[in-house]
Amino acid sequence: MSTSKTPIKLTPLHSITQRLGVTFTEEQGWRIPEVYTTEEDEITAARERVVLADETPNGKLLLEGDHAESVLMDALDLDPLQVNEGRDGIYCLRNDLFFITTPPGREVRAQKKLTTVSAASEQFVTVTEVTHGRAEIRVIGPASQELLSKVCGLDFHPAAFPNETAKQSSLAKTTQLIIRRDIGELPAFSIIGTQSLGVYVWDTLIEAGREFGVVPIGRAALAELIKG
Amino acid sequence: MRTEHDILITPNRLHPKGGEVIDRTTTIRFTFDGVEYTAHPGDTVASALTAAGVQVLSRSFKYHRPRGLLCCSGHCPNCLVQIGDEPNVRACTRPVEAGMEVRAQNVWPSLNRDLLSLTQLGSRFMPVGFYYKTFIRPQKLWPLYEHTLRHIAGLGEVHIDTPLGEFDKQYLHTDVVVAGGGPAGIGAALAAAEAGAQVLLFDENPTLGGHLRFTVPMDSSSPPEASKNLPELLEAVNHQPNITVFTDTSVLGWYQDHWLCAVKGTRLFKIRTKSVIVATGAYEVPLIFDNNDLPGVMLGSAVQRLVHLFGVLPGKQVVIVTANEDGWDVAADLQSLGVNVGAIVEERESNACSSPYRDGLINAGVPVFYRHIIVEALGSNAVRGAKITRIDEHGEISPKTTQSLHCDLIVTSMGWTPATELAYMAGGKSEYNEERAEIIPVSTPPGIYVVGRASGTHALDSQIAEAQQIGTAAAAFVGFGEVDGLTAHSPDISKPRRTSERVCVPGNKKRFVCYCEDVTDEDVQTAIAEGYDSIELLKRYSTISMGPCQGAMCSMNTIHLCAHANSSTIQETGTTTARPPTTPVTLGALAGQNMEPVQTTPIHQWHLDHGADMMVAGFWLRPNHYGDPASEAMGVRERAGLIDVSPLGKLQLTGPGVPELLERIYTNQWKNLPVGRVRYGVMCNDEGVVLNDGVCAHLNDETWYMTTTSTGATPIFEWLQWWLQSGWGEGIHLTDLTDAYSAFNLAGPQSRAVLEKLTDRNLTNKAFPYMRVRSAKVADVPCRLLRIGFTGELSYEVHCPSAYALHIWEALMDAGREFGIAPFGVEAQRILRLEKAHIIVGQDTDAMSDPLSANMAWAVKLDKPDFLGKPSLMRISTEGPKQLLVGFKMVDSDVVPDEGLQIVEPDADGRLTITGWVTSSRFSPTLAEAIGLCWLPPELASQDGAPFTIRIDGNLVEARVHHDAFYDPDGERLRM
């Protein structure tokens, strides 16, 4: 006996974006901000300065096990190289632990495929969906490295942190997974960490980014940037 | 048309010349002790005040003697002032801002009439360490003495309403850091950058160039125009993309593995580099003679800074006291500006002087006194003259030859000491170079280099040559190009020596070694004679070098005096430890942006919107109550309540090896737990101390779902990761799902009725008994339901994927409205669990409590082969616990004893012995009486109803042991 309201998924940043009087939209069952000010201003800010985007809805899976790599290859019929280079959202966090990120909604299919393959492989591999457990804040723009180097001790110089690499480190005194996935020419870093710290990390990045004129951007501007 | 007030009519401002850093076209105003002064943008507070003829800037710490500019480079204490809310500001490096309110520090009633200077009258009774030998008896008067001492001491003030200010930090990563942007630093940076290394070049001044900005470089090989190097060097730096320049930035310290810290105003830089080149130059060493601290006695480099950078002349009639070419350099500088150089008092023989300006000065009629030295600065608040004497063939002064010279400025240029603290922090070793009379670095660890005056090289051409070599070596060290073996560094002997061995001229008045602490050379002799003869003991006893200058002005002189007094060499005397920061740094810059992690549940906003009073629990913010915890508790007992328990630790364990692991980490049985069942477990460490407790559910064949306390979530996750990765991990995977699921405990007799409205799952006792776990759709969302009861009522813990948290919480609240549901917080939960006598790990137990003593013996299965803590628990079980945790009620049921009160037994004469303490206590709204848990001796705790006394506000109040749960001891309500 279900109630009238169909369930809607909210990101941990929902309450603070709501306070900014933002227009929301829905995508894959998630209520996400469509635009904060205007699409043009948000795109300009991303291209010229630095912006933050709430990408919590991206699907997230963990694949754990000594034989995780072989299961992953069978499941996604990829050759070994790609697995370790972090192509198509697959990142090796440890030789027995892989992090897989998919566009919003596609994690269910990916999890099913991985589960069936790992069962068939008789290898002891655990597939866990952790989308709900993580907040994902994407820092986009030419000033993103400088902003991040105010809150994280990693070297963000392109030579030390090239595109499509994932590093787990301490950011604003919290444990975060940092994945660099540029959008065209724009450097972009996904900050993925436990969702109960989402508001704290967002507020800390906004404060640290004030000198660069950081602003949040919504779904519309982000989609436009990705189209390029 | 320049109006009247554009032309500065101040006595000491020179007409404009090249190289100035001030903007003469505009004027800004500021006040000093209430009097208004003018300045140009670029002026420092000190340069502006000196321009206006102000000489006394502060009063000394102990004797309150007048003090004026000495070093003009931010190293000595003499120009410390208060600027608004900021204490202890170095006036000689702080640029003037319009409307600044500058005030002298630690003076009463005023800077120019400071009555505290009367302390000098008693100076006979205030030798070094006098406070250790006085005020001893009578003991009860010491607080009074101390009160006066405290109020005479201290410099700047902290105003209680000072705002916190904006500070932040930045990490930097590079190949080579060059500390010091003088000619040597720039040269080294250019060489390293040319070899391909990334270089960060730091300089504490507003512009690069170091001493080139204000001195005509002393270079016997090429004529004065060598100073044209500065523009060339700056040009080269600007065009070198591999160099990033940071001016107004001090490198504060070197830490392990080339980790550096630097500060620029309100920003702190934290730098990981592979190599460090120390090019921080040298401090000019003051000479010690009678009244050497008189305003108007200045170092040569200080006068050159004022003249060339700010166009300010600190005196009209000058006496130069020197032992090196720098003194002649300053004389030539001042002479060329039309200043009357009254005399050059040269310590050396005439044939030892090789200054290129000597003949020019002598021809211009400047009197030169060879083999002479100053013995006294004349004047009370400022220099009026100088007394000089001949030096006889034994190097001693001959008082008979004393003569007085009239002057208003005494410039001393007696020598230098390398400013190499950074290299010594990094492990560099130093030696006293007899020939150079300077303590020079002789060895540095890999990746650390010293160049320029910091390594004892004063001649510009030698500095630039060395810098080229060192820069290339540093680049090679980090992997750019190679260099054939770097020749061990030794100062260039061919160039003239710059430092005299004479540091102190005897006299009969006060001669100051340490300006910050007013320590005289006599004090040093006295201290050493009293047994404080090592350089470290001397420092601690006399407090030499423990003030704001941290030894920049006094370390070298102190080592000389200490060696002399002990008749040992300077090398044997040694130096004190170099410690960060090299220059004082504000707490605000060190703290940076406030980053204190705070965790909030997905429905945090709902709680705030419904009047929750939030509390801090570890890193979490949680609702303590929504206004009335007692009625919240009653609501759960009578109807239904809902609490947000999302901070609970939630760990997923998968694999065939899990049951064996649970056997080892919990104290009870887990192997036989069927799928669908939930069991409570206690975790101990090998000392048998309770670490954490919680339930663990067997979800399906190889998947288990464990909960821990909220503050235990991360520690237990790391604890389990350790056991799994150190041998017990075969066939087990562990994933932290703490934030993946939000958890709400729906508790109360109506909870089943509420939940039935939202799920098709059969909730009857038969289908879903107590201590079971079921997956179910709740309000169309797949959830996990755990039928467990911390509150003692029928209850369901609803674990839902976190993004659905608000949807589920609101659905439960809506469904429960007809049954009178209400949210309850941590406080109500504490009342409810206490009524059931459930313990809270961390409140009822501490780091010494084992489960057998903490009333959890039922959860300890000692027949298991092995588990963490078993050997210790076996011993406790055989020896019997020393204390037991047990429930109690008060005889007078309205008295609620505060948590932490002690349980005592009075002996015959009223002395109290402590036998236990109260861990939890509340007034139970359901039972309308005070209840609690406490630790008691076993013999007392084992008798139900046994009386004992709690000490409350000094009197003994009776209580009685109560064994069972206070409410529903048989647990029937849980199984409704």
Add this chain to the structure above:
Amino acid sequence: MWRSHELKKRYDVVIIGGGAHGLACAYYLAEEHGITDVAILEKSYIGAGGSGRNTAIVRSNYLTPEGVRFYDESVKLYEQLSDDLNFNVMFSQRGHLTLAHTDGGVNTMRRRAEVNQIEGVDSRLIWPDEIKRLCPYLDVSDHPRYPILAALYHPPGGIIRHDAVVWGYAHQADVRGAHIHQNTEVTGIKVKKGKVTGVETTRGRIKTGTVLNATAGWASTITTMVDIKLPLTTIPLQACVTEPLKPFLDVVVVSGSLHVYISQTDRGELVMGASVDPFSSYSMAGSLTFLEGIAGHVLELFPALSNVRILRQWAGICEMPPDYSPIMGFTPVNGFLIDVGWGTYGFKASPIAGKTLAELIATDKTPDLIAPFRLSRFEENDLVGEKGAASVGH
């Protein structure tokens, strides 16, 4: 103040470690037991170790009755020490505040207050209004992260001139005949048939039947010379000092959960310390992490201090036992005695530690006051209850 002597071939008692504990023991051996044939061996200058590096706080508001009794005796000795040593150690009993920021913290402070009062030590729980009166610069507002809920107020607590205690005891021990040997490092301890017979040093060999290990930080390196392992881990403890300021902080302020100690010296400097380093080490280099951490926490308590400048930082090393209590007295090797395990609380116990160990050496019996701190307690699983408060009660 103290003379330097030649190293004699034989001494009745050899004390390793020329800090406040070792020198106090030499003083009380002579003063109270007439034992003067004593050598104090210090590898550097006296007070070079922990005695010269601590934040000089004296208090007795501990948790367990045995802890309170022990430290209270030390406070009483400190109160008359200037007179005893004829050397002003500047013991400033200005009051000591331990702040509580959580309910758990308040309960622990109440626990300590009650035990203190029962043991006759002046200590009570006070609330934000009285805290503000005692320390106006403290921020007692309810900002979310670390609200000050209450404080344990301990009036007899305060600060002292730590070097003066070392020099005072050194002088009086020297006057009574003890030989203070600086720059003399112990390199070996001779043991025959389970009994100490002598020590080897960088200046020669000494015959003796009694050796007291009164070192802090290096205790394990000395004890391994007689093949004994201790329950100790050596770990750095850092501190820093600011430029001198006019007096504004009249009490010692300590925060449990923020791990901060802060007081203002008579010369006007703020002396600040924190908890031990995050990992064990014998290095006294000090870290930037310490400065950043303590600056943030001090500003959390005293927001008005953001413009105050740090002048210097330093570090010492100390040893942390599992139950946060010292290890004193006999060991399995006859004649080899220990005064170790003083963690972050050693300096405040110098007088009473010296006095009780002097009595133990003189009488060959463990005084009751220090019986709870015997080495054998670990085998007997009778750890001291101070551990209870330490890890939980922040």
Add this chain to the structure above:
Amino acid sequence: MLLLTCPNCGNRNVSEFRFGGELSSRPKDPSALSSTEWANYLYMRNNVMDAQTEWWHHNAGCGLWFLAERHTRTNEVIKTYPYAKRNA
């Protein structure tokens, strides 16, 4: 700040790690130990001023527990390696 090499993630600031204490493996069969031997395992430490093998946890990174050999006086880290390779 000490640089520690996580066997999985490479060089990182020591602030990303948690110290796990000197290596002391739990006895295989605790019940075979006397209470003194058990107390020694629980409490006694070598605490050397020399090279020491110790546990570290990359808690702000990949969650790996690993061993390090570090000289406790200079903090020089000689090497770090996964627990599995302790006998290699």
